[in-house]
Amino acid sequence: MSEEILEIQSEEVQEDRQTVVFRLADESYGIDIFRVNEIIRLREITPVPRTDQHIRGLVNLRGKTIPVVDLHVRFGSIEASETENSRIIVVESDNGNVGVIVDAVTEVMTLHGDQIEETPALATDESNEFVKGVAKHGEQLITLLDLDKALAA
Amino acid sequence: MSSELDMSQYIDLFLQEAEEQLEILETETLALENDPSQDRMQIIFRAAHTLKGSSRAMGFSRFAELTHEMENVLDQLRNDALEISTEITDRLLACVDTLSQMVEQIGQGNGDNVECGVLVKQLQDVLAGAGIKVEAEVGASAPVETASPEPQEAPKAEAKTEEGFPSKLPEELHEALTAAAEEGNVYHAKFRLEAECVMKFVRAFMAISVIQESGELLACVPSQEELEEEQFETEFELVFQSDNDFEELKTKLSQISEVESAWVTPWATPSGESAPAEAVVEAPEAEEAKPEPVAKAAPAPAPAAAANNANAARKADTGQTVRVDVARLDNLMNLVGELVIDRTRIAQIGNELATNFTESSVENLTEIVGHIARITSDLQDQIMKARMLPIETVFNRFPRVVRDLANKLGKDVKLELIGGDTELDRSVIEVIGDPLLHILRNSIDHGIEMPNERTAAGKSTQGLVQVAAKHEENHIVIEIRDDGKGIDPERVKKKAVEQGLISEEAAAKVSDKEALQFIFHSGLSTAAEVSEVSGRGVGMDIVRSNIQRLGGIIDLESTVGQGSRTILRLPLTLAIIRGLLVNVEKNVFVLPLGSVVETLLVQSEDIQTINRKEVVVIRGCTTPLFRLGELFGQGMENPEQPADEHYVVIVGLAEQRLGLIVDRLIGEQEVVIKSMSRFCGDVPGISGATILGDGNVALILDVNGVIKSERAA
Structure with a gap:
C-alpha cells in the first residue's frame, strides 16, 4: 500500500461516510447510503426474456416496475439462493431505480476515510472491477462497491 | 395590490391564442379559393386583426407589422376593392407560414425574430397593383394614430359626455384615491368588452400594460386575480396615476381590440355628479348597438348576422371549457391507472375472502368492491374522454399540403375529409399525423394521374383523395382512398425481384394481394422516377413500423386503374389497453387485444x-406458428397441458396473420402500460410491462418485435 494512494483515498473520503452493509455469499459489501432509496423484502420477480443474465427481472414497487439485478451472477458466481433474510436494495442509477438482490442487509455503518484501503492486489478475479476499495471495521472486511460499474451493462 | 405585470407570464396565453387564430387563418384562407364569401373574409379579417392586437400588446413588432399588412389586404378583399386570386392566397398563406415560424421562435424564447420584409413588401405590392393607397403604419410599438389606417377603426375615439356604467369601486377606496389624486393625475377608466371577446383577460391585461407604460395602477375592479381568472362579465374598471398626456392615453386605451367602449375620466368620487371635465372615448361600434364591427363593413346584413350567431355560439362554448395542461391530464391518467390496479387487487382479495368466509361483513365487502369497480371504470372513462381530441386537429394540416403538392405536380386534386369529429387520445393524435401525411402524399404523387392521363382513362380531370375516420369498437379506423391509377402488383413483384427481396420463381407464386405487401419493405418504390415528394422507397416501411408501434394494423388494397385504399386500425389510447392474458410456463404475458384476431385449440396432428x-391451416389460410415458450420461456415442460392439444392465439401483424402457441389462456383484462426500465435496454418482442391484480408484473408482448427478432435469428 503506497502512501500516495492512501492520501488520495482519504482526500476523497474527507468526511465520515454512512454505508449500507450487506452480505453476498459469505462476504460483506458496502454501498454509500446516499445511493440507497429503500430496502424491500424479496418479492415475486417477473423474468424478462432476452436480457443479460444478471438482470433477474421486474418487480412491482408501489405501482412502478423496477428491474432487479443479481450481483451473484454479476460477480460470476451462481444465482443467489433466496432465504428469509434476502432483501432487495433499491438504488438510484443513471437509468432510473434498480433493485439489487442481497442475501441480507446487516447494518448501516459509519466509515472513516482512514478505514478505507485500496483493493488487495491478489483479488484479480472478475468481481474486482466493480470494487472501489476495502474498508476495515475491526476484524471485519467490507468490500466497497463501485455501484455504477456494477450496474453498467 | 401588485401593479407589476410581467409580460413573460402572458406569453403562453399569447401563443395559445396565436396558434388558434393562425389555424383559423390557414383553414379559412384555403377555403377562400373555392368560396370567397363575405362571411369567410370576415372571419379571416378578424383573425388577422386579433393577432395584430395581441402581438402589439406583447411588443412583437414584426409580428404586428406583418399582420397589419395582411389586415390591409384582407380589408380590401372584404370590401370588394380587391379580387381574390391564387397569387393573393399564396401570399397570405406564406404570411401564415412566417407567422407560425414567429410563434415557434417566440415559444422558444427568441422573440419574433423571423425576416418578413419581403412578405410585407409583397402585400404592399398587391395593394399598389390594385391602385389602393393605404396609409403607412406609424409604428407598431407606438400606436399613436391620428387617423387610424384601418377603415374599420377609423373614427376610433369619440368624445361622449356620459359616464358609462355605474362604478363598482368599493367605497373604502374612494378616500385613498381622492388623496392620491391630489398629488398627481389620477384617472378612472371603465371598459366594456365586446360580448364575444374570447380572451377577456388578455384585453384587460393589454389595458393595464398601456397604463403601466406611463404610470401606475392604483386600483382595479374586479381584482387583478379575478381578471386573470376571467371572473367578470364584460366590464372592468381601472384607476391609475399617469403623467402621460390625457388625450394620448384615451387614444391608446380605446385602441385595444375587442374593447367595445372605453371611458376615461380624471378621478372623481363616483357617487357624486360626474365631473364636467369628463371625456369619454368610445369605439364607434358601440354607438350603433352592434357589437360586431362586421355590421358596418359588410354590405349585406345577413352574413353579418350569421357571423354574430357563430360568435355567440363560440362564446357559449368557451364559457364551459377550461384549458388544462396536458401534463396534469397525464398525471391524472397515471393515478387512475394505479387505482385500476388496486381495484383489481381488492376484488381478488374480496373473492378469496368470500370463498373462505361467510360472514355478512364479507358480503358487504364484495358489494363495496363492486361499487368501487364501477366508479373507477367511470372515472377512467371520463379521464380518457378528457384526453380525447377530435382527429380534425390532424386533418387540418392536410388541405394545405394537398393544395401545395397538387399545384407543384400540376395535378388537380380534390381532398375530402370525413369524420373529423372522431375523437381519440392525444397520445395517438400526436403520432399518427406523419404516417397519414405520408400515405396522403403517396396517393397524390403516385396514385392520382396527370389531368390528361385521367381524361384518356375516361375519368374526370379532378382526382379525388378521401380521408375518412370512424370509430369501430375500441378502435379508430382511418381510411385513405384515392381514385388514381392504383398499384400494379406485377410491377411491385418485378421491383421486389430486382431488389433481391424475393426470387423470380417465388414471385411467380405470390398472389396479387401478397405482392402489395412488398410496398411495406424498405427500399422499394414503384415510382419510375424519384421525385422530391416521394419515390425514394423510404416511407411505407416507416409508416408501417410507426403504425405497429402504436399497436395498429395497416392494410392496403388496390385495383389497377381504379385507385388504392389504405386502411389503418389504431387503438384509441396508448395508456391503457385491453389485453389477452396468457400463460407461458409460470409467467403471464399480455397480448394487446388490438392485435389478437382469434384464439383456437389446435390438435398436434394439425400442425404441419x-x-x-x-x-397450421386455418380456413384455407396457411398461418405460421410460433411457440411463445420457446421464444420467451426457460424451456420448461408444462405438465398441465396435454401434449396433443395447443392453445393458439392468432394475431394480426399489420397485413399478415400468425399464430402464437401458449400454455394457457387466462382471460381478458384492462392493463395499464408501464414502460420498460431503460436499464433492461430494448428487449425485442416486449413493448412494456404492467402490474396485474395480484401485484405481480406481467410483460406486454410486442407481436411485431417477436416476429422480427425471430426472422433475424
Missing part, C-alpha cells in the same frame, strides 16, 4: 411443418 417451420 414447412421448411422446418411450424404452420
